[in-house]
Every structure is written in C-alpha cells, then in structure tokens.
Amino acid sequence: xxxxxxxxxxxxxxxxxxxxxxxxxxxxxxxxxxxxxxxxxxxxxxxxxxxxxxxxxxxxxxxxxxxxxxxxxxxxxxxxxxxxxxxxxxxxxxxxxxxxxxxxxxxxxxxxxxxxxxxxxxxxxxxxxxxxxxxxxxxxxxxxxxxxxxxxxxxxxxxxxxxxxxxxxxxxxxxxxxxxxxxxxxxxxxxxxxxxxxxxxxxxxxxxxxxxxxxxxxxxxxxxxxxxxxxxxxxxxxxxxxxxxxxxxxxxxxxxxxxxxxxxxxxxxxxxxxxxxxxxxxxxxxxxxxxxxxxxxxxxxxxxxxxxxxxxxxxxxxxxxxxxxxxxxxxxx
Numbered sequence: 173x174x175x176x177x178x179x180x181x182x183x184x185x186x187x188x189x190x191x192x193x194x195x196x197x198x199x200x201x202x203x204x205x206x207x208x209x210x211x212x213x214x215x216x217x218x219x220x221x222x223x224x225x226x227x228x229x230x231x232x233x234x235x236x237x238x239x240x241x242x243x244x245x246x247x248x249x250x251x252x253x254x255x256x257x258x259x260x261x262x263x264x265x266x267x268x269x270x271x272x273x274x275x276x277x278x279x280x281x282x283x284x285x286x287x288x289x290x291x292x293x294x295x296x297x298x299x300x301x302x303x304x305x306x307x308x309x310x311x312x313x314x315x316x317x318x319x320x321x322x323x324x325x326x327x328x329x330x331x332x333x334x335x336x337x338x339x340x341x342x343x344x345x346x347x348x349x350x351x352x353x354x355x356x357x358x359x360x361x362x363x364x365x366x367x368x369x370x371x372x373x374x375x376x377x378x379x380x381x382x383x384x385x386x387x388x389x390x391x392x393x394x395x396x397x398x399x400x401x402x403x404x405x406x407x408x409x410x411x412x413x414x415x416x417x418x419x420x421x422x423x424x425x426x427x428x429x430x431x432x433x434x435x436x437x438x439x440x441x442x443x444x445x446x447x448x449x450x451x452x453x454x455x456x457x458x459x460x461x462x463x464x465x466x467x468x469x470x471x472x473x474x475x476x477x478x479x480x481x482x483x484x485x486x487x488x489x490x491x492x493x494x495x496x497x498x499x500x501x502x503x504x505x
Contacts, residue, residue, distance in 0.1 A: 186325065197248075244319075246258075296321050333373065339386065451477050
C-alpha cells in the first residue's frame with residue numbers, strides 16, 4: 173500500500189561472512205631458522221542477526237533494504253595470531269516478528285522480547301592454522317584449514333502485532349471510532365468500507381494507572397480466510413491478541429448471523445483463535461432507545477458475553493473496559 177507508514181512484510185537477501193583461512197606460517201627468526209609451524213587460526217565470519225527492539229512498531233525501516241551482508245573473517249597470521257572475527261550485521265526488528273526461509277517457508281525464529289537475538293545466517297568458522305597439525309611424524313606441516321563458507325539466501329520477515337485486545341468486525345463496524353475514544357490513537361475514520369487499511373494501536377488507560385494495548389484490525393468480510401477483501405494480510409495480526417472484541421452495529425440486519433460469520437472466518441483461518449477470550453460489543457447503540465434494546469436482546473448470541481456501547485455518547489465504555497480487563501486477567505484453565 174503506497175503511502176503508508178505501516179509495513180508488516182519484507183523480503184531481504186541476507187549473506188553472512190566467510191571464515192578466514194588458517195595460516196601456514198613457519199617460525200623463522202635469526203637464531204631459529206627452523207622453528208616449526210606457528211600459523212594462527214582464521215577468524216569467524218560475521219553473522220546476520222535479528223534483534224528485538226521494543227522501540228519499533230513496524231518494519232518500515234527495512235522497506236527498501238534488499239541486501240544485508242556481514243563481514244568476512246580475517247586470515248590467521250604468524251606467532252599463532254588469530255585473524256579478526258568478521259563484524260556481525262544486526263537487524264533491529266519489532267517484537268512479534270516471525271522470520272522464515274523464503275525458499276522453504278521453514279520458520280527460522282520468532283522475536284518476542286526486547287533484546288532477543290536470532291542468528292539468521294551463520295558466519296563460517298575460521299580455519300585452523302598449521303600449528304594444530306603438527307605431529308611426531310610431521311613436525312613441519314605446510315597446510316592449514318580453509319575457512320568455512322558463508323551462508324546466504326532470501327528471508328521473509330512477517331510482523332504480527334502483539335496487543336492485549338484485538339478489534340474484530342466488518343468494515344464500518346465502529347472499530348476505529350472506539351479506538352479513538354478510548355485511547356490517544358487517531359485512526360482515519362469515515363463511513364465507507366475499508367477506511368482502515370493498516371492496523372492501528374492505542375494504549376487504553378485503566379484504573380489505578382493500569383493500561384492495555386488495543387489493536388484496530390482492518391475490517392473482515394466473508395471469505396477473508398480465502399484472501400477476499402484485505403484477507404490474509406491482516407488476519408494474522410489477530411493471532412497475537414490475547415482477547416478478541418467482536419463488534420457488530422446495532423442496526424445490523426442480523427447481529428447473531430454477522431457474529432457467526434466473523435467467528436467462522438477466524439476458525440477457517442486458524443481454529444486456535446477460537447480458544448481466545450472474546451466479548452461482543454453492540455456498537456452505535458445510541459440510535460436505539462432502551463425499549464428497542466430490550467426487544468433486541470433475545471436475538472443476540474447466547475454463547476458470548478455481550479455489551480451495548482456507543483463511542484459517540486460514551487455509553488457503556490467504562491463497563492467495556494472493566495469487562496475487557498477481567499477477560500485479560502482471568503486465569504487460564
């Protein structure tokens with residue numbers, strides 16, 4: 173998506189460094205013309221390393237980075253001096269990033285903690301110098317090990333947002349409006365489908381100086397698990413949310429049916445998503461009076477806790493925060 177500052181997918185070619193060769197040097201001094209082998213070991217080649225950095229929320233800084241290369245290890249030298257280790261290349265990435273081999277699809281690792289490091293491409297080991305090959309039979313070996321070769325290849329980095337609460341709903345369900353009311357986030361808001369084209373995060377203040385992170389995920393439509401609409405691109409972000417807040421507007425033709433469609437899309441994408449805590453918020457409830465809301469209650473889903481809210485009038489917002497906090501902090505059975 174051109175013009176966005178949120179990037180959650182990059183493909184980069186990573187290349188580590190060759191290990192330096194061992195030295196075949198023979199000790200030669202004025203009064204020691206045949207001193208024997210004294211070749212040092214080669215230095216290790218530099219690694220390409222991914223490091224978690226809590227200050228990053230997106231892969232934007234890697235958007236135009238296509239090649240990352242570590243340094244080669246240096247050769248061993250005389251007097252059993254080891255060659256210098258090649259400089260590692262460290263890539264800072266946001267928490268919640270999964271790294272995969274682009275060719276095989278195999279997961280290399282997952283960054284979940286600040287400062288956590290994963291070696292993406294390992295530098296070659298340095299070769300041993302000739303001093304290691306001296307024996308009683310061969311006291312002047314003229315050979316040494318070459319350094320190991322580097323590793324290289326394309327890797328995919330895929331960010332899955334780590335948030336406490338993920339907002340799930342069809343386009344124009346009021347997700348962005350709710351996020352703007354309960355946090356300082358300023359998502360784009362308009363009354364047309366797919367206003368939100370990238371996930372938005374907001375820190376929601378709670379009682380006693382507590383807070384939690386809420387993520388506004390772009391709207392889901394029926395068939396999203398097959399790639400329809402914004403599809404698979406954003407469904408993956410829901411995997412990292414501990415609690416799911418389903419949102420259906422009160423003027424929907426069939427609230428229960430709409431909720432079931434949303435639930436089915438998550439199930440088809442990843443059945444494990446149904447194990448998460450979830451809550452249903454009926455949005456835009458300011459357009460119904462109390463009597464109309466009471467008449468509507470028998471038609472609501474019975475297998476999920478439900479609350480009526482209005483981000484415009486703040487109806488039910490405090491109660492919603494309480495329910496979400498209880499969902500997030502309830503013990504896992």
